[in-house]
Amino acid sequence: MRETITLTTGSREELVDITDRVEAVVQSSGIRDGLVSVYAQGATAALMIQENWDQSVQTDVVNFLRGIIPRGVWLHDRQDGNGDSHLKAGLIGPSETIPLIDGRLGLSRWQNLFLCEFDGPRSQRKVVCTVLPDSGTQES
Secondary structure (H helix, E strand, C coil): CEEEEEECCCCCCEEEECHHHHHHHHHHHCCCCEEEEEEEECCCEEEEEEECCCHHHHHHHHHHHHHHCCCCCCCCHHHHCCHHHHHHHHHHCCEEEEEEECCEECCCCCEEEEEEECCCCCCCEEEEEEEEECCCCCCC
8 A cells, every 4th residue: 555645844954753753654554563664755855763852853953964074165066056855855764664553653752754845945845655564464
C-alpha cells in the first residue's frame, strides 16, 4: 500500500513533525505488523527520527547543520544559491524505515518523524509512504 503525503513548509530551514500524518497512512492501510518506508521527494529535503519533547532538539539540529554546512560558499550556489541545502539533505538522507507493531509506528515515547526542510519555504513537499506487511501476516 502506498500513499503520498503533501505538505507545505514555512521557513528556509525547519523540521516539520509528520508523525501523525504517517500514522494515519498506516491506520488506513489496515496492516498491523510490518514496515513503513517513508521517502522525501526532492533534493533539498530529508527525513529524520528525532526527540519530540520540545522544539529545542529540532532547533539544535538546524543550528548544528548551519554551523557545519554554511550558506553561500559552495560551487552549486552559482546556479541557484542553495548548495548548502543539497549538502544538508544528502547528509541526513531522504528516507526512514519504521517497524509497524500492532498497527502503530514502532517509535519510542520520545521519538517522532520529521521532514527536514533545507530550501523553503515550499508550497508543496511530498513524502511517499509505503506500508509493507510482514511476510505471512494478513491485513486486518
